[in-house]
Amino acid sequence: MTDTLEPPVHVTPLTDTHRELGARLIEFGGWLMPVQYSSIIEEHRTVRQRVGLFDLSHMGELYVVGPDAGQALAAALVSDPASLAIGRAQYSMICAPDGGIIDDLIVYRLGEARFLVVANAGNAAIVSDTLAERLEGFKAVLDDRSLATGLLAVQGPRAVDVLAPLTDVDLAGLRYYAAAEGTVAGIHGLVARTGYTGEDGFELFIDPSDTVALWDALLDVVRTAGGLPVGLGARDTLRLEAGMPLYGNELDLDTNPYEAGLGRVVKLAKAGDFVGRGPLEKVARDGPARRLVGLIIEGRGIARHGYPVWSGDRRSGVVTSGTQSPTLGVPIAMAYVAPGDAEPGTVLHVEIRDARVPARVVALPFYRREA
Numbered sequence: 001m002t003d004t005l006e007p008p009v010h011v012t013p014l015t016d017t018h019r020e021l022g023a024r025l026i027e028f029g030g031w032l033m034p035v036q037y038s039s040i041i042e043e044h045r046t047v048r049q050r051v052g053l054f055d056l057s058h059m060g061e062l063y064v065v066g067p068d069a070g071q072a073l074a075a076a077l078v079s080d081p082a083s084l085a086i087g088r089a090q091y092s093m094i095c096a097p098d099g100g101i102i103d104d105l106i107v108y109r110l111g112e113a114r115f116l117v118v119a120n121a122g123n124a125a126i127v128s129d130t131l132a133e134r135l136e137g138f139k140a141v142l143d144d145r146s147l148a149t150g151l152l153a154v155q156g157p158r159a160v161d162v163l164a165p166l167t168d169v170d171l172a173g174l175r176y177y178a179a180a181e182g183t184v185a186g187i188h189g190l191v192a193r194t195g196y197t198g199e200d201g202f203e204l205f206i207d208p209s210d211t212v213a214l215w216d217a218l219l220d221v222v223r224t225a226g227g228l229p230v231g232l233g234a235r236d237t238l239r240l241e242a243g244m245p246l247y248g249n250e251l252d253l254d255t256n257p258y259e260a261g262l263g264r265v266v267k268l269a270k271a272g273d274f275v276g277r278g279p280l281e282k283v284a285r286d287g288p289a290r291r292l293v294g295l296i297i298e299g300r301g302i303a304r305h306g307y308p309v310w311s312g313d314r315r316s317g318v319v320t321s322g323t324q325s326p327t328l329g330v331p332i333a334m335a336y337v338a339p340g341d342a343e344p345g346t347v348l349h350v351e352i353r354d355a356r357v358p359a360r361v362v363a364l365p366f367y368r369r370e371a
Helices: 015-020 040-049 069-076 121-134 159-166 208-224 232-241 277-286
Strands: 024-028 031-036 052-055 060-065 089-095 101-111 114-119 141-144 150-155 179-184 187-192 201-206 291-297 308-311 314-324 331-337 347-352 355-362
Touching: 015 024, 015 208, 031 040, 031 232, 040 052, 040 232, 052 208, 060 069, 060 121, 069 114, 069 121, 089 121, 101 121, 101 179, 101 187, 114 121, 121 141, 150 159, 150 208, 159 201, 159 208, 179 208, 187 208, 201 208, 232 314, 232 331, 291 314, 291 347, 308 331, 331 347
Parallel strands: none
Antiparallel strands: 024 031, 052 150, 060 114, 060 141, 089 101, 101 114, 150 201, 179 187, 187 201, 291 331, 291 355, 308 314, 308 347, 314 331, 347 355
């Protein structure tokens, strides 16, 4: 789709800015978003080598507030938000009663009785509705601010260099998966050391009315540091190299956290019940029916979402995401395969355009930044 889309597609405060920058706009998760400004490969490499600026205002922001907020979220999600220290965050999931994944989330504890839950754009409404239902009976309320929040991200090895001169937040003291309130370029917001690229970086939650001014201030410094604005195309190749799942590809209602290699997120030892506990305890005990693996394609072709994966004449599974890795210079993919085919070093075959191309199983992630 193009930027001629009719409502009900949402637009971010930066839509006109993206057009002025020459971005190609597409519909994504119900929003009109930039997929690229220059080239996906150039934007990808810029984030890996220097720094990139992203508009993420399509994401969902749900505040849960009240004396029982932590307890309520612990009952609603598979993780244990009540265990978070103020100012810290955790990766989490909201699951259906059968253990299937409704969405993957990041949960921030902003105060003793105040939490921020960030959901994927396409799932924000269902997560909001589901959380509201699960808060019933607790002294906690949901404030859905998804359409009233701007979100920008600065990602890459020069992210600190770009942000430090503009903010009063102590970036050196801000740990990974931590957040602090402060100002950036004189604009008040929440600065979080989180991201979806495999690089160091920050996500900045602000009022929508300040989004254009903050983008302009950041873009000037990003460009001075050799960086670029970056669209969803490079965001996808970056997250794939970093082995990070995408909802609708690696995660969905037919997938549980253990199959996705994310069993560590499920806190079975936490006090009290939570939605999906019984089925997830069974998977933890018996083992998943399939496993998510990384694949290096050793023949010609790109393994795309939905392509079959074979072990000899037996169909082992299916590709969930694939691309030509700009960093590694080889085709990579993630796929669900039978547990017996998931050992690194195993050679499988991906069906690409009626040909079965060899692919070697490797441990995820494909790329890990230097500490």
